[in-house]
Amino acid sequence: MNRLELAERLVERARKLGADEAEAYVLQSSSVEIHVVNEQADSVNYKDSGGYGLRLLKDGRMGFASSSDLDLSAADDIIRKLIDNTARHSRDEHNVLPQSVPGTADDRSLELYDETVKTTPIGKKIEKAITIEKAAKAADPRIVQIGWLQYGDGADEYAIVSSKGVKGEMRDTSAYGYIMAVGMESGSDGSPDPATAQTGNGLDVKAFLSELDPEYIGKKGAGYALRMLGAEDGATSELTGIFPPESGHSFVDLVADMISADLVQKKKSIFTGKLGEMVASDKVTIIDDGRLKGGMGSSAVDAEGVPTTTKNIIKNGRLEQLLYDCYTAHRGNTLPTGNAGRRSYTTRPGIGPTNFYLQKGDISRDEIIGSVQNGLYVTELSGLHASVDPVTGNFSIPCKGILIKGGELGRPVTNITVSGNIFDFFKSIDAVADDLTWEIQDSVIGVPTFRVDGIKVSGR
Amino acid sequence: MIDHDLLKKALAVAIGKGADFADIFVEKSLYNWVSADDRKIETDLAAERGVGLRVVTGGRSYYAMTNSFEEAEILKLAAYVRDAAGGANKEIGVIDLRQKDLGWEHPFKISAAQASAGPKADIVKRAEQRAWETPHAVQATVRYRDHERAVTLASTLNDSIISHTLGLTEFAVIVIVDKNGTRESGVFGRSFYGGLEKLEGKYAPEKIAANAAEMATIMLGAKDCPRGEMPVVFAPGDNGILFHESCGHGMEADLVEKGSNFAGQMDKPVASKLVTLVDDGTIPGYPGSFEYDDEGTPSQNTVMIEKGILKNYLHSAITAKKFGVQPTGSARRESYKFPPIPRMRNTYILAGESDPEDIIKNTPHGLYAVETGGGGQVNPITGEFITSIKLGYLIQNGKITHPVRGASIIGRGIDTLRNIDRVGSDLEITYSPGRCGKGQNVPVGVGMPTVRVKSLNVGGTGEAYEGGK
Numbered sequence: 001m002n003r004l005e006l007a008e009r010l011v012e013r014a015r016k017l018g019a020d021e022a023e024a025y026v027l028q029s030s031s032v033e034i035h036v037v038n039e040q041a042d043s044v045n046y047k048d049s050g051g052y053g054l055r056l057l058k059d060g061r062m063g064f065a066s067s068s069d070l071d072l073s074a075a076d077d078i079i080r081k082l083i084d085n086t087a088r089h090s091r092d093e094h095n096v097l098p099q100s101v102p103g104t105a106d107d108r109s110l111e112l113y114d115e116t117v118k119t120t121p122i123g124k125k126i127e128k129a130i131t132i133e134k135a136a137k138a139a140d141p142r143i144v145q146i147g148w149l150q151y152g153d154g155a156d157e158y159a160i161v162s163s164k165g166v167k168g169e170m171r172d173t174s175a176y177g178y179i180m181a182v183g184m185e186s187g188s189d190g191s192p193d194p195a196t197a198q199t200g201n202g203l204d205v206k207a208f209l210s211e212l213d214p215e216y217i218g219k220k221g222a223g224y225a226l227r228m229l230g231a232e233d234g235a236t237s238e239l240t241g242i243f244p245p246e247s248g249h250s251f252v253d254l255v256a257d258m259i260s261a262d263l264v265q266k267k268k269s270i271f272t273g274k275l276g277e278m279v280a281s282d283k284v285t286i287i288d289d290g291r292l293k294g295g296m297g298s299s300a301v302d303a304e305g306v307p308t309t310t311k312n313i314i315k316n317g318r319l320e321q322l323l324y325d326c327y328t329a330h331r332g333n334t335l336p337t338g339n340a341g342r343r344s345y346t347t348r349p350g351i352g353p354t355n356f357y358l359q360k361g362d363i364s365r366d367e368i369i370g371s372v373q374n375g376l377y378v379t380e381l382s383g384l385h386a387s388v389d390p391v392t393g394n395f396s397i398p399c400k401g402i403l404i405k406g407g408e409l410g411r412p413v414t415n416i417t418v419s420g421n422i423f424d425f426f427k428s429i430d431a432v433a434d435d436l437t438w439e440i441q442d443s444v445i446g447v448p449t450f451r452v453d454g455i456k457v458s459g460r
Numbered sequence: 461m462i463d464h465d466l467l468k469k470a471l472a473v474a475i476g477k478g479a480d481f482a483d484i485f486v487e488k489s490l491y492n493w494v495s496a497d498d499r500k501i502e503t504d505l506a507a508e509r510g511v512g513l514r515v516v517t518g519g520r521s522y523y524a525m526t527n528s529f530e531e532a533e534i535l536k537l538a539a540y541v542r543d544a545a546g547g548a549n550k551e552i553g554v555i556d557l558r559q560k561d562l563g564w565e566h567p568f569k570i571s572a573a574q575a576s577a578g579p580k581a582d583i584v585k586r587a588e589q590r591a592w593e594t595p596h597a598v599q600a601t602v603r604y605r606d607h608e609r610a611v612t613l614a615s616t617l618n619d620s621i622i623s624h625t626l627g628l629t630e631f632a633v634i635v636i637v638d639k640n641g642t643r644e645s646g647v648f649g650r651s652f653y654g655g656l657e658k659l660e661g662k663y664a665p666e667k668i669a670a671n672a673a674e675m676a677t678i679m680l681g682a683k684d685c686p687r688g689e690m691p692v693v694f695a696p697g698d699n700g701i702l703f704h705e706s707c708g709h710g711m712e713a714d715l716v717e718k719g720s721n722f723a724g725q726m727d728k729p730v731a732s733k734l735v736t737l738v739d740d741g742t743i744p745g746y747p748g749s750f751e752y753d754d755e756g757t758p759s760q761n762t763v764m765i766e767k768g769i770l771k772n773y774l775h776s777a778i779t780a781k782k783f784g785v786q787p788t789g790s791a792r793r794e795s796y797k798f799p800p801i802p803r804m805r806n807t808y809i810l811a812g813e814s815d816p817e818d819i820i821k822n823t824p825h826g827l828y829a830v831e832t833g834g835g836g837q838v839n840p841i842t843g844e845f846i847t848s849i850k851l852g853y854l855i856q857n858g859k860i861t862h863p864v865r866g867a868s869i870i871g872r873g874i875d876t877l878r879n880i881d882r883v884g885s886d887l888e889i890t891y892s893p894g895r896c897g898k899g900q901n902v903p904v905g906v907g908m909p910t911v912r913v914k915s916l917n918v919g920g921t922g923e924a925y926e927g928g929k
Contacts, residue, residue, distance in 0.1 A: 037717070037718065040520070041520060042519075042520055042521070043520065043521040043522075043523070043799065044520075044521070044522050044523070044544060045522075045523040045524070045798070045799060046523065046524040046525070046540075046541075046544075047524070047525055047797060048524070048525070048526060049510070049525065049526075049527055049797065050527055051508075051527070062502070063502075063503065064504045064505070065504070065505040065506065065507070066505070066506045066507070067506070067507040067508075068507070068508050068509055068510055068527045069507060069509055069527065070527065078505070078507055081505060082505055084576065084577070085503040085505055085576075085577040086503070088494075088501060088503060088577050088578065088581045089500070089501055089502050089503065090499070090500040090501045090502070092500055122544065145718075145719045145841075146718070147718050147719060147839075147840070147841040148718065180841070182719060182841050194719075194721070194723075194724075197719075197721075197841055197842050198842065199839055199841050199842060236687060236688050236924045236925075265498075266497065266498045266599055267598050267599045267636060267638075268599060268601075268636065346491075346506050346508075347504075348504065382837060382839075382844075382846060387833075387846070387848055387868050387919075389645075389850075389865075389866055390645075391636055391643050391644065391645045392643055392644065392866075394684070394865070394866045394921045395866075395921070396685075396687070396848075396866055396867060396868040396919040396920060396921055397868065397919070398844075398846040398868055398870040398919060414844070415844070415870060415871075415872075415917055416870075416917075416919075417687070417868050417870060417917070417919025418919075419687060419868075419919055419920065419921045420921065421921070456687065456921070458687030458688050458917065458918070458919045458920065458924070458925075459688075459689075459917060460689060460917070
């Protein structure tokens with residue numbers, strides 16, 4: 001039975017066993033993960049997994065269950081248990097499944113799929129991974145060690161069918177390489193001194209295997225480690241902050257998380273009650289574009305089968321739009337924005353960004369650096385999830401950087417944190433560069449280098 | 461779940477090209493969620509089953525999984541992994557495996573998989589009601605999650621078959637309060653290797669909710685934490701996450717192999733003499749506990765640092781062989797979808813001799829860290845770590861004074877361990893709510909007594925710290 005048929009049968013069974021409405025999502029995915037140690041594959045993992053997620057609506061209650069057992073005969077047990085569980089839910093008039101929009105759920109014009117992700121032999125992929133390590137080591141003799149090296153790829157194929165007429169199949173692929181390069185300076189005996197170790201993360205993600213450049217990833221990791229060599233502990237101070245894409249993306253990602261209508265409606269977001277207000281400086285325009293040609297976050301419809309959209313989230317500093325799925329749109333008396341997403345078949349659809357980016361400005365990164373007398377060029381932010389209070393927006397984020405003196409990059413500093421409040425931070429953005437770069441980790445985030453007037457640094 | 465003869469047959473195929481060993485892991489699990497959020501009760505349900513098969517040769521690991529329990533699929537999987545690992549064909553005799561006895565009581569007195577959603581929803585409602593009683597509450601979220609995993613491991617490493625039950629019951633409450641536009645939250649959670657029977661007494665749902673409520677209320681009166689270097693006294697219990705992050709990861713042998721900051725430090729001083737750090741998987745009921753690890757090695761209480769001296773890393777069978785030592789029962793996996801790797805279990809510092817009250821009295825000024833923010837991370841190569849403090853108090857003239865909010869703590873693992881100058885007598889190992897992520901999520905516990913670190917870099921949102929002034 002193919003995915004679409006299975007999804008149809010699951011919806012049928014759910015209706016038969018008592019659901020008012022039902023929606024099935026069937027996923028089949030195959031992936032490879034390769035870990036390399038000392039230019040050899042140390043561990044190779046293949047995953048060939050599948051499963052389904054089933055939402056059903058009964059008496060105004062929405063239930064969800066998933067299973068990795070694709071045998072339809074086992075599904076009845078799950079559905080019965082699900083119906084029983086759903087009876088415990090609170091009723092909520094906003095629980096809805098979307099009507100299908102004809103000609104959308106099977107629109108695959110924005111699909112990014114590369115056959116070769118599945119067909120390329122494992123040996124070639126291992127070679128690619130080893131090339132990352134070689135490129136990093138070749139970049140400079142001070143790259144003496146590799147802290148982590150991983151290659152991975154995956155192909156997902158899925159079908160979604162609902163009793164409201166949504167019916168479609170989609171697929172996508174991705175391939176990534178990641179290295180943590182370790183640089184060290186020589187000690188008094190001429191051998192590398194671990195006390196001077198600095199690490200650099202090189203990561204890249206592409207939909208097409210041929211576009212993934214292992215040399216670039218290796219060099220990037222090496223370069224990031226090398227620029228931090230000789231770092232000293234930074235001092236407590238107040239400086240002008242410059243955030244290049246490799247650190248600045250974390251802040252845009254934070255907005256992407258908090259702009260969910262679900263969090264806002266439940267008063268869990270810092271954006272609660274802020275729609276229409278100035279939340280950033282007029283230099284800040286943030287866009288969520290689900291229809292960006294070639295974007296890793298693009299698709300014709302979202303995880304509920306609603307067509308995706310392009311919209312300004314923040315326009316010249318003013319908060320204009322939240323991200324909605326069908327539930328929150330119904331509750332907020334507005335239209336869904338096509339921002340329902342799924343991380344896997346095991347979770348209900350949730351709200352998430354598509355291609356989410358800070359619009360670029362018209363000056364160069366060098367001009368921005370040149371404009372700063374006393375500043376910090378932030379190279380790395382860590383542990384954002386542990387460092388930002390999602391209710392108040394207060395943050396205190398450990399980071400590393402390079403001091404700027406008289407418009408020039410100077411010595412690297414570490415063991416510092418930057419702190420403040422997220423609104424104050426966005427309101428203090430006073431320049432945005434023209435180097436829009438896509439950083440793809442959990443979400444697809446685009447960000448150029450930007451400057452922030454006055455950040456609190458704590459250190460020594 | 462799957463006939464033992466089929467497991468033996470699959471293993472025979474898997475080692476057919478001369479592998480060091482092979483293991484096959486079969487799992488059937490049920491995951492349940494019940495939540496109250498925004499005054500609404502909802503549930504989720506996930507049924508998972510699958511088979512993972514690993515071939516290890518020359519210290520390299522090859523792993524693949526399937527959701528199918530069909531004989532043909534499983535044998536195909538075995539042949540696939542065998543061929544990926546490579547080697548020359550070898551004659552394999554009959555594989556003989558002994559079924560290992562279980563010494564531990566069944567961890568779930570009330571089966572999470574069999575219990576219906578009713579009693580779970582009732583428990584959630586009790587906590588929800590208590591949470592909304594918090595003065596100035598504007599939102600309350602209660603999360604109940606459980607999973608019960610029936611797993612079978614058959615391995616040629618120790619020629620054995622083990623069938624046992626793993627899993628976790630988690631309960632957490634979040635209260636958001638708003639007083640005249642000042643918005644704060646309180647969070648409290650606990651997790652257990654066991655079922656609903658654990659959510660009683662001290663851990664009754666109302667008690668957990670009350671803890672979150674109290675924290676939210678105190679937070680409303682808190683000032684911004686000052687920033688800079690200062691002495692920090694850590695309250696006992698959940699703050700043990702500090703040691704999980706700052707040194708535990710760097711002692712996981714796969715990270716040591718990649719050059720962690722604890723590499724090459726065996727039998728050398730890496731901490732103050734006051735510090736003895738253990739990773740203990742043998743305390744029944746705690747989130748990081750289990751009788752056998754996911755390679756079939758019995759769990760143990762591993763002394764990592766003894767009186768300041770590094771004594772052991774945490775090993776899987778693969779890393780132990782590379783290091784020429786015995787595995788420590790630390791090989792764990794999130795599910796059948798992953799191969800096992802070295803992980804922590806319940807990590808804690810043993811009690812010292814100082815009276816906790818005296819530690820505060822003898823600290824002229826600094827920070828008393830009470831509630832962890834629940835997360836953190838480490839760069840195992842440089843040892844740079846972060847953890848966050850959600851709620852703390854300033855110490856002034858040896859007394860705990862007003863509450864402060866929102867601080868990150870950063871440092872380097874070994875520096876921090878050496879800077880410990882007081883260890884209290886009040887060790888608390890907690891049913892901490894955390895899971896540890898290292899590509900795969902596994903439940904872990906932490907613990908510690910009251911501990912003072914002479915000097916730590918605190919990244920607060922307040923003014924620059926000026927000592928006792």
